[in-house]
Amino acid sequence: MAHILIVDDSPTDAYLVKNILESQGYQTSEASNGEEGIQKAKEIKPNLIIMDVVMPGLNGFQATRKITKSEETKSIPVIIVSSKDMESDRAWGLMQGAKEFLVKPVKQAELLATVKKLIG
Secondary structure, eight states: OOEEEEEOSOHHHHHHHHHHHHHTTOEEEEESSHHHHHHHHHHHOOSEEEEOSOOSSSOHHHHHHHHHHSTTTTTSOEEEEESOOOHHHHHHHHHTTOSEEEESSOOHHHHHHHHHHHHO
């Protein structure tokens, strides 16, 4: 089954996403900030990354850009899941290399449909 990396500094949000994914048989790993997310992406080479935006240090936009521009990790699709709900945030996230942009609180059906679309 596919391995998904969840990058989110909110334990509550990460737990919610983890439960949704694991209930469908996906394997998950977690990182609590952008730097750790980049490191784990290189180490475990997940099939997909779910990325929060507002985090201490390196934010999700910066981490997404580094992941999608690096030779080592550029093939890993990134879904940004954020409470930022402006059209400009969505456009900026996609410009950083994200494949999709979902708004928190994420809906289970929407998350699973997006994951399936990107990794089957």
